[in-house]
Amino acid sequence: MNIQIKNGHLIDPKNGIDAVRDVFLSAGKVLAAGTTPSGFVADKIIDATGLVVIPGLIDLAARLREPGYEYKATLESEMSAAVAGGITSLACPPDTDPALDEPGLVEMLKHRARALSQANVYPVGALTYGLKGLELTEMAELADAGCVAFSQADAPLTDTRVLMRAMQYAATFDFGVWLRPQDSFLARNGVAHDGEVATRLGLLSIPVCAETIALATMLQLARETGVRLHICRISSAAAVAMIRAAKKEGMALTCDVSMNHIHLSEMDIGYFDSNCHLIPPLRHQRDRDALRIGLLEGVIDAICSNHSPVDEDAKQLPFAEAEAGATGLELLLPLVLKWAKQGKHSLAEAIAKVTLNPAQILNIDAGHLSIGAVADICIFNPECYWKVEASALKSQGKNTPFLGMELQGKVLYALVNGQIVYQSN
Amino acid sequence: MNNPQLNKQGELQHLLSTEGLPARILYDILDRAATFVDVAGRGEIKKVPLLHGKSVFNVFFENSTRTRTTFEIAAKRLSADVVNLNIGSSSTSKGETLLDTVDNLCAMHADMFVVRHASSGAAHLIAKHVAPEIHVINAGDGRHAHPTQALLDMYTIRHFKKEFHNLRVAIVGDILHSRVARSQIHALTTLGVPEVRVIAPKTLLPSHVEQLGVRVFHDMQQGLRDVDVVLMLRLQNERMQGAALPSAQEYFKYYGLTQEKLALAKPDAIVMHPGPMNRGVEIDSSVADGGQSVILPQVTFGIAVRMAVMSTLAGGK
Numbered sequence: 001m002n003i004q005i006k007n008g009h010l011i012d013p014k015n016g017i018d019a020v021r022d023v024f025l026s027a028g029k030v031l032a033a034g035t036t037p038s039g040f041v042a043d044k045i046i047d048a049t050g051l052v053v054i055p056g057l058i059d060l061a062a063r064l065r066e067p068g069y070e071y072k073a074t075l076e077s078e079m080s081a082a083v084a085g086g087i088t089s090l091a092c093p094p095d096t097d098p099a100l101d102e103p104g105l106v107e108m109l110k111h112r113a114r115a116l117s118q119a120n121v122y123p124v125g126a127l128t129y130g131l132k133g134l135e136l137t138e139m140a141e142l143a144d145a146g147c148v149a150f151s152q153a154d155a156p157l158t159d160t161r162v163l164m165r166a167m168q169y170a171a172t173f174d175f176g177v178w179l180r181p182q183d184s185f186l187a188r189n190g191v192a193h194d195g196e197v198a199t200r201l202g203l204l205s206i207p208v209c210a211e212t213i214a215l216a217t218m219l220q221l222a223r224e225t226g227v228r229l230h231i232c233r234i235s236s237a238a239a240v241a242m243i244r245a246a247k248k249e250g251m252a253l254t255c256d257v258s259m260n261h262i263h264l265s266e267m268d269i270g271y272f273d274s275n276c277h278l279i280p281p282l283r284h285q286r287d288r289d290a291l292r293i294g295l296l297e298g299v300i301d302a303i304c305s306n307h308s309p310v311d312e313d314a315k316q317l318p319f320a321e322a323e324a325g326a327t328g329l330e331l332l333l334p335l336v337l338k339w340a341k342q343g344k345h346s347l348a349e350a351i352a353k354v355t356l357n358p359a360q361i362l363n364i365d366a367g368h369l370s371i372g373a374v375a376d377i378c379i380f381n382p383e384c385y386w387k388v389e390a391s392a393l394k395s396q397g398k399n400t401p402f403l404g405m406e407l408q409g410k411v412l413y414a415l416v417n418g419q420i421v422y423q424s425n
Numbered sequence: 426m427n428n429p430q431l432n433k434q435g436e437l438q439h440l441l442s443t444e445g446l447p448a449r450i451l452y453d454i455l456d457r458a459a460t461f462v463d464v465a466g467r468g469e470i471k472k473v474p475l476l477h478g479k480s481v482f483n484v485f486f487e488n489s490t491r492t493r494t495t496f497e498i499a500a501k502r503l504s505a506d507v508v509n510l511n512i513g514s515s516s517t518s519k520g521e522t523l524l525d526t527v528d529n530l531c532a533m534h535a536d537m538f539v540v541r542h543a544s545s546g547a548a549h550l551i552a553k554h555v556a557p558e559i560h561v562i563n564a565g566d567g568r569h570a571h572p573t574q575a576l577l578d579m580y581t582i583r584h585f586k587k588e589f590h591n592l593r594v595a596i597v598g599d600i601l602h603s604r605v606a607r608s609q610i611h612a613l614t615t616l617g618v619p620e621v622r623v624i625a626p627k628t629l630l631p632s633h634v635e636q637l638g639v640r641v642f643h644d645m646q647q648g649l650r651d652v653d654v655v656l657m658l659r660l661q662n663e664r665m666q667g668a669a670l671p672s673a674q675e676y677f678k679y680y681g682l683t684q685e686k687l688a689l690a691k692p693d694a695i696v697m698h699p700g701p702m703n704r705g706v707e708i709d710s711s712v713a714d715g716g717q718s719v720i721l722p723q724v725t726f727g728i729a730v731r732m733a734v735m736s737t738l739a740g741g742k
Contacts (some may be wrong), residue, residue, distance in 0.1 A: 242609030272546030
């Protein structure tokens with residue numbers, strides 16, 4: 001099938017394109033951009049006048065809740081939410097039930113996802129069995145089954161010897177290890193940043209040093225083992241500074257941040273808004289500002305949705321008892337655009353944080369629209385405002401700190417492998 | 426952000442915290458409480474019909490005898506029908522959620538809930554959930570707030586000291602875990618107390634506590650110097666099991682209120698405690714039972730203050 005995307009504003013950070021260009025797709029690939037290739041006859045023309053055409057978004061942290069948590073969300077609901085958010089590839093953390101620690105589970109997940117023929121799913125395998133932090137998983141087997149990296153998700157790995165062994169083993173095969181830094185003793189039972197808001201509200205808190213101490217350990221072990229380390233969802237200014245220094249020293253290190261943390265702070269908890277009960281906790285405004293600067297400087301490579309759909313009942317509880325997490329797939333693009341607009345950053349710069357950069361972290365050939373590239377594409381209306389409300393979200397998770405807010409930027413089409421998998425009505 | 430305690434007219438809809446309430450509302454409650462205490466001039470608070478025909482549900486998800494009893498007495502003196510429910514932790518183990526419990530009680534036509542819960546924010550959650558004609562009083566939520574305790578403390582301070590604007594008040598003990606301390610701090614600063622001190626070891630202070638408008642002391646001798654009011658806090662025994670404190674003995678030596686330490690305060694300083702006391706842990710018996718102690722008047726005033734809160738909420742505006 002030949003598709004012509006007509007008159008759209010093409011932004012392709014990898015190829016430095018930021019201009020109105022037609023895009024021509026054939027056999028699931030990008031055939032050309034700009035002038036019509038000779039002999040091209042479009043089976044379908046998408047009129048993208050006034051719209052922006054970008055590589056499909058790549059989300060480094062999207063919980064699909066399968067297997068095990070189907071009451072929170074299903075693969076069907078979350079996969080359709082992903083493409084409605086313009087996300088054409090996503091990495092899912094291993095904290096399912098059971099955890100993604102067996103090749104069979106990974107194959108099943110990939111198979112189920114493929115059958116839905118929507119976004120590409122890249123499972124992140126468990127680094128240790130059951131995410132218990134004790135025994136290494138069969139990483140090579142898991143990689144053969146389709147895992148793109150290995151992680152503990154939000155589960156602690158307190159035994160530093162196990163962590164070092166896990167990194168050594170992963171480094172043997174050049175597998176990436178993705179870790180979220182948090183010292184589990186310092187963070188024990190904590191639900192909010194150790195600051196003024198937690199003090200006022202009487203919430204058990206998580207100090208910044210819980211993040212920096214764990215991060216220091218991870219960085220040092222990565223230096224020792226030479227593992228390809230990706231740091232997930234940092235939350236503090238201090239962590240940004242440490243990663244900046246590590247990168248300066250020449251460490252091969254990447255880092256992401258959740259979209260919630262570049263826009264919100266502890267103040268947004270207000271009067272115990274459980275939608276702001278997130279992992280990691282929302283920190284001080286100074287931390288948020290440092291995360292935004294870190295993004296701009298490239299200290300932080302990517303923005304992820306950290307999509308964690310939670311069922312309604314689990315949020316209708318006092319703050320500390322309410323389950324942490326927020327839906328995110330359909331908010332990723334608008335919140336990235338919001339960051340760009342507020343910081344007066346170019347669209348290309350912002351888009352790279354959710355396309356090209358995460359593709360490089362995943363080590364996949366995606367996130368760009370070069371000639372011959374797989375036609376994973378997102379087309380959005382940059383001017384359209386929409387209100388975040390339950391009925392507007394395809395995700396089964398309806399909880400987000402942005403509930404009730406108007407966001408700018410609406411996805412109109414998503415294409416995967418040159419097929420239209422989502423079209424807004 | 427709308428203050429969830431006030432209705433659109435700026436009147437008290439729920440009492441969830443002393444934070445964010447205008448001084449006018451606090452003074453109104455204290456003034457109203459005074460009318461009940463005057464009625465009690467000969468030692469008994471007369472029964473008044475202000476809540477006649479109303480149902481007050483005391484819903485305690487966390488055990489309490491004293492607070493629940495004073496609320497019960499207060500409601501009965503206002504001629505309300507009182508229902509006491511000690512839910513404890515058992516109902517959650519049966520699978521019923523907090524809001525399910527509340528919905529069930531609403532179906533029994535409650536007009537007012539007095540709620541105690543181990544989780545910070547529980548009273549806010551309930552207040553947000555119930556129909557607008559139902560009022561919620563927070564009788565203690567986690568480490569967050571215990572506003573009626575703070576108000577009865579304010580009443581007691583005013584009774585003995587007349588004014589707030591010339592006082593130096595010290596709060597001593599486990600600030601970190603104390604909902605009472607947080608509510609006292611907000612009430613004192615709102616009512617215009619120029620200097621509120623907190624005295625505790627660093628392990629019993631929340632971070633950034635100074636942003637609540639208090640002066641921080643770690644040395645009790647320094648902290649008590651020239652204060653007018655000493656507010657002692659209860660130290661839970663379980664604090665000794667974690668890493669917060671090494672022993673009750675050491676705590677008493679450095680942070681227990683003794684006659685010697687109290688002598689550093691103003692000669693007419695008063696000593697208060699929300700109860701129940703741990704004698705010999707945070708307070709010496711000679712101080713608790715001494716001439717400067719106003720701990721028992723606090724309990725009496727507590728009934729009047731809770732009557733004032735309930736009748737304010739029930740529309741005696």
